[in-house]
Amino acid sequence: MKEISLYIDGRMVKCPEGSTILEAARLKGIEIPTICFHESLTPPGLCRQCVVEVEGARVLLPSCITIVREGMVVTTDSPRVLRARKTILEMLSATADLSEAPELEQQIKAFGADPQRFRPEEEIKTGPIVDNPFYVRDYGKCILCGKCVQVCSEEVQLSYALTVAGRGFDSRISTFYGKPLPDTSCVFCGNCIEVCPTGALKPRKEFENDI
Amino acid sequence: MDSISLKPLEAFLESFEDKSRTSLLPALLKAQELFRYIPEEAAMLISEKLKVPPVHIYGVIDFYSLLHTEPVEQHHIQVCVSPVCSSRGSHKIVEALKGVEGDRRVSVEAVHCLGLCTNPPSALVNNRPVCRINADKIDELIEGKGAPPVNSSRSSHPVLTGRFASDKGKSLKSYRESGGFSGLEKALSMERGDVIDLVKNSGLLGRGGAAFPTGLKEESSARDGNSEVFIICNADESEPGTFKDRILIQKDPFSILEGMIITAYAVGSRKGYIYIRGEYASEQDRFSRVIKEAEEKNLLGEGIMGSDLNFHVEIRSGAGAYICGEETALFESIEGNRGFPRNKPPYPVNSGLFGKPTDINNVETFSYISHILSSEGTDSADLPSASGTRLFCLSGDIKRPGLYELPFGTPLSEVIYQWGGGILNEGGLGSIILGGASGSFVPPDLYDIPLDNQSLKKAGLSMGSGVIMVFDDSRPFLSILNDITSFFNHESCGKCYPCRMGTRLNHEIISRIRKEGARNGDLEKLQDIGMTMKDASLCGLGQTAATAVLSAISLEPDLFKAEVS
Numbered sequence: 001m002k003e004i005s006l007y008i009d010g011r012m013v014k015c016p017e018g019s020t021i022l023e024a025a026r027l028k029g030i031e032i033p034t035i036c037f038h039e040s041l042t043p044p045g046l047c048r049q050c051v052v053e054v055e056g057a058r059v060l061l062p063s064c065i066t067i068v069r070e071g072m073v074v075t076t077d078s079p080r081v082l083r084a085r086k087t088i089l090e091m092l093s094a095t096a097d098l099s100e101a102p103e104l105e106q107q108i109k110a111f112g113a114d115p116q117r118f119r120p121e122e123e124i125k126t127g128p129i130v131d132n133p134f135y136v137r138d139y140g141k142c143i144l145c146g147k148c149v150q151v152c153s154e155e156v157q158l159s160y161a162l163t164v165a166g167r168g169f170d171s172r173i174s175t176f177y178g179k180p181l182p183d184t185s186c187v188f189c190g191n192c193i194e195v196c197p198t199g200a201l202k203p204r205k206e207f208e209n210d211i
Numbered sequence: 212m213d214s215i216s217l218k219p220l221e222a223f224l225e226s227f228e229d230k231s232r233t234s235l236l237p238a239l240l241k242a243q244e245l246f247r248y249i250p251e252e253a254a255m256l257i258s259e260k261l262k263v264p265p266v267h268i269y270g271v272i273d274f275y276s277l278l279h280t281e282p283v284e285q286h287h288i289q290v291c292v293s294p295v296c297s298s299r300g301s302h303k304i305v306e307a308l309k310g311v312e313g314d315r316r317v318s319v320e321a322v323h324c325l326g327l328c329t330n331p332p333s334a335l336v337n338n339r340p341v342c343r344i345n346a347d348k349i350d351e352l353i354e355g356k357g358a359p360p361v362n363s364s365r366s367s368h369p370v371l372t373g374r375f376a377s378d379k380g381k382s383l384k385s386y387r388e389s390g391g392f393s394g395l396e397k398a399l400s401m402e403r404g405d406v407i408d409l410v411k412n413s414g415l416l417g418r419g420g421a422a423f424p425t426g427l428k429e430e431s432s433a434r435d436g437n438s439e440v441f442i443i444c445n446a447d448e449s450e451p452g453t454f455k456d457r458i459l460i461q462k463d464p465f466s467i468l469e470g471m472i473i474t475a476y477a478v479g480s481r482k483g484y485i486y487i488r489g490e491y492a493s494e495q496d497r498f499s500r501v502i503k504e505a506e507e508k509n510l511l512g513e514g515i516m517g518s519d520l521n522f523h524v525e526i527r528s529g530a531g532a533y534i535c536g537e538e539t540a541l542f543e544s545i546e547g548n549r550g551f552p553r554n555k556p557p558y559p560v561n562s563g564l565f566g567k568p569t570d571i572n573n574v575e576t577f578s579y580i581s582h583i584l585s586s587e588g589t590d591s592a593d594l595p596s597a598s599g600t601r602l603f604c605l606s607g608d609i610k611r612p613g614l615y616e617l618p619f620g621t622p623l624s625e626v627i628y629q630w631g632g633g634i635l636n637e638g639g640l641g642s643i644i645l646g647g648a649s650g651s652f653v654p655p656d657l658y659d660i661p662l663d664n665q666s667l668k669k670a671g672l673s674m675g676s677g678v679i680m681v682f683d684d685s686r687p688f689l690s691i692l693n694d695i696t697s698f699f700n701h702e703s704c705g706k707c708y709p710c711r712m713g714t715r716l717n718h719e720i721i722s723r724i725r726k727e728g729a730r731n732g733d734l735e736k737l738q739d740i741g742m743t744m745k746d747a748s749l750c751g752l753g754q755t756a757a758t759a760v761l762s763a764i765s766l767e768p769d770l771f772k773a774e775v776s
Contacts, residue, residue: 035708045554046707048747059754060746065554080746084709087743091712118716118736144711153264163270164549164705167532169715171705174273176266177251177280184266 006072021063021074022050032076033085033107036145037064038195041155044146049088049107053078060084086111094118095169097141100199104143131180134188134204137173141200144171148192148201161186217256219245224260232263233565235271235547236530239278240489248279263547274549274704276322276531277489284318288352289335289490290344293324293451293648294694295606298686301332303346308353315353323533323648323698325490326454327360328606328680329613338492362458365630366616368600370582371459371466371575380463383504391465392510394584398473399518406477406584407433413583414598419445419536419573420646420675421751422664425580431560432570433478441564442475442483442522443545443571446498447529447536449488450647451698452678455602456574458614460487460494463578464501468524470577472515473584475522478570483522486541488529499526533702537750538563538571540704551706552750573676575602601674603662607681608635619663623653626662627681638683646675648695649755651762652688688770689725692763696721699756710753713744717760724771734771737764 002017008025015024020043025032035047043064051060055073060081063074075081089108093115098104108115128138144164152162161184165174175184193201223241227234238261242253249272258265272278290296290305301321308319327333330342334352341357351357366372374380379389386392398406411426434440444467448456459467471483487495502524505511513521527545529535535544539553542564563569572580579599603615603626610632617626623643627633634640643653651672653660660666667673682691696718703714717740720733741757741764748754764771 046749048707048709048749051747059748062554080742083739084743084747087739088708088712088747091716091740092708094716095712117732120719144705160264160266163266165270165273166705167274168700168703168705169711171711174266174269176269177254185264 004068004070006068006070006074008074009076015068017068019068021052021054021061021066021068021072024068025063025074025076030076032063033110034064035104035143035197036147038147038150041147041150041195044150047088047145049085051081051084052076053081082111086113089113090115090117092143094120096143096198098143098198100141101143101197103197130204132182132188132204134190135181135193136202136204137181138200138202139172141198142173143198143200144173145197147195147197148173151191151195152186156191157187157189159185159187159189162192215246215250215252217252220253220256221260224257230261232261232547233545234261235263235268236275236527236544239268239272239275240528240530243278246282247285248282261547267548270549271547274532275489275529276320278530284316286317286353287320287337288317289320289322289325291323291325291327291331291333292321292694293698294644294682294691295328295452295680296324296332297694298607298682298690299331300346301334301344304332304334304344304349304352307346307349311349311353315350317353322490322531323701324449324451324453326448326457328452328454328604329363330358330361331606333360335490338490340493362461363611363613364458364462364616365613366600367621368618369616370600371463371578371602372614372616373582374463374466378462380465383465383501383508383510386463386465390585391581392469392516394581395469395473395476395510396516398476398584399516399520403433403477403479406473410477410580410583415576415579415583416598416664417573418575418579418601418676420450420649420673422673425572425576428560428570428572429474429477431558432563432568434568436479439482439565439567440478440480441567441569442471442478442480443538443541443564443569444471444483444485444574444577445536445538445541445571446485446487446491446494446574447533447541448491448574448676449533449536449702450649450676450678451695452604452606452644452647452680453676454604454606455614455677457491457494459574459578459602460491460498464498465505466578466581467498467574468501468505468511470572470580471524472510472520472522473580474570474572474577476518476520478568480570481521481523483524484527484545484564485524486527486529486535486545488535489531490529495526495528502526532704533698534704534750534752537752540750541571542569549704551704552752554749575677598663601677603674603677603679605631605679605681608638608641608683608686609633609681610635617662620661620666622659622661623657623679624659626679627658631681634681634683636683638685641682641684641686642688642691643682644680644691644759645678646673646758647678647680648698649752649758650675650678651758652766654766687725688763688767689721692721692760693718693725695759699752703753703756707747707749707753709744710748710750710756713740713748713753714756716740717757721760729771729773731773733773734764734768737761737771
């Protein structure tokens with residue numbers, strides 16, 4: 001396979017043709033944070049936390065899906081990049097309960113984000129949905145990374161019990177017409193629980209032990 | 212719940228040639244029309260016939276504003292609340308309609324721009340446009356009474372609007388008598404590559420907003436004629452303040468179709484779509500009659516005009532989602548999905564609709580292509596700029612709002628004062644927005660700027676879809692911004708983080724500042740959110756959704772700073 005040489009943060013990196021910037025950076029141990037990325041799923045490129053500055057590009061590019069080119073010059077920690085990452089984390093903190101998302105809490109610390117900055121004066125609390133013997137769904141913790149929908153659909157289980165519903169800020173994960181899980185095509189395979197990064201989806205036992 | 216009969220829906224589903232997911236949106240729109248919402252049973256029937264998982268159907272219904280999971284009243288009024296209509300009191304009308312009780316109860320929806328900006332405020336009463344509506348005449352509005360839309364237009368160099376005054380675009384007969392389809396005839400006599408070169412050399416840039424070279428797009432999407440290539444006309448006109456495409460469809464629709472057929476020949480396409488926004492019901496009717504007439508006269512179909520060109524055009528209706536004007540979201544919508552934009556690359560010319568090469572252009576762009584090919588077009592040497600004329604949508608507090616076709620390079624102030632007659636009621640000029648809700652406030656020292664892409668780009672501005680919204684000095688900046696941020700809050704698709712959260716927080720902050728004044732840190736918050744959206748959003752909507760706010764900050768920073776006590 002052809003080898004590509006590029007520069008990431010001033011360091012020359014050699015990687016196989018067809019690699020993403022994220023893969024190339026990881027070869028050299030250069031850390032780029034991600035949220036919606038999952039090793040075994042198709043990267044949806046929607047959280048934009050892994051954006052980097054590429055010389056010649058008008059906007060920042062998501063490193064998880066941007067393929068390397070010969071001679072590419074990439075910066076992973078420019079002021080534009082850092083501003084975007086910090087702001088994304090601050091906005092997420094204002095719109096979801098991240099108390100069970102250790103990786104995000106770590107990023108918040110690393111980027112010096114202020115979780116209180118955009119928090120609304122009156123917080124809207126949504127209670128957990130307990131409609132079956134196995135899972136608890138607590139969408140107050142959901143960050144809409146979409147991994148649960150991915151594993152429930154084409155990418156793993158083919159159950160098609162979950163979808164992103166609504167639009168814009170009011171988007172949410174839902175079943176068919178918002179029905180309780182036992183009334184849907186859910187087979188309780190547990191894949192969605194496995195990939196949820198924020199504790200929005202949890203096995204029931206663990207949840208009950210919590211209370 | 213009363214039991215419903217699924218029979219008419221079933222018959223409709225049987226009529227589809229293609230019983231697959233691409234027929235989902237037409238099926239859902241039909242169900243909405245039949246039942247005034249989409250009952251679960253209807254969704255299940257559609258699922259079974261089109262082989263789409265039920266949960267995906269729910270996700271699609273819940274995405275589009277014109278589709279509902281609960282019944283809506285028979286009598287349905289959509290009132291425009293985008294900046295121009297809002298400044299003329301449309302919010303009051305929404306409130307008044309909501310207060311109507313008893314038999315006269317209507318379902319009311321505040322919507323953002325119906326392309327009826329020249330006689331504000333405007334509404335659709337059961338899909339029929341009604342203009343100059345008034346909160347004091349609610350009963351008349353409910354009955355659908357009011358002024359009809361006036362589609363006034365003027366031009367110094369009529370090309371696109373050349374058939375408007377004499378109404379020569381009315382029928383296929385009058386269209387042909389005024390030189391229509393001579394462009395296609397000429398194209399068919401040329402080599403395909405030469406047609407592309409002609410469009411390339413014309414310097415035509417896309418008129419939807421991004422101003423990408425049209426000929427280059429044609430060249431990159433062209434294939435040998437043996438593999439599939441799609442042509443799409445983007446008529447999802449929804450940028451607040453834009454009404455040019457609606458008027459073009461009404462006044463010269465055959466020129467749009469001709470442009471599509473010429474392009475089909477050039478790139479080797481056999482199938483085209485025109486995606487018209489769901490709120491443009493009468494434009495959809497108009498264009499479907501145009502297609503029918505063209506098919507009858509062998510201008511569409513097999514062996515067009517005796518050549519070996521085979522080309523068919525299908526109309527697709529939007530279902531209430533601004534984002535579907537973004538090209539890849541539009542593909543998703545035709546494919547039967549939520550209107551989520553795709554990450555690029557791949558670009559549409561390589562992998563667009565159904566993963567095939569696709570040449571997608573705006574309505575005005577296709578119409579212009581017909582004039583480039585036609586021998587009847589204005590000689591470009593007569594124009595001050597080689598790239599010709601374009602349509603400007605002038606609205607707001609202006610004496611003569613309307614559609615103006617003017618050469619590129621016409622100074623902004625000339626459009627407003629000479630063509631538009633200046634500010635209404637002898638008021639003072641307050642602010643100008645160029646490019647629609649995703650455009651900018653123009654700094655006062657640039658009011659004389661020539662409206663051409665290079666000058667605007669240099670000044671950090673863009674004319675987008677040709678929108679010029681003018682406000683007098685009684686319209687507070689923050690009210691206009693409130694309408695704009697409310698629009699984006701409603702229309703962000705919610706796929707990527709910067710736009711999903713940024714549009715909501717922007718609106719929350721602006722509406723709070725408007726009510727209570729700014730607090731410490733507001734300006735920095737708006738800048739961080741705005742720059743993150745601009746730099747990191749997935750699509751063009753998200754990247755420009757904060758442009759107006761950022762431009763307002765640079766013009767009037769004090770508005771966003773806490774008062775020093």
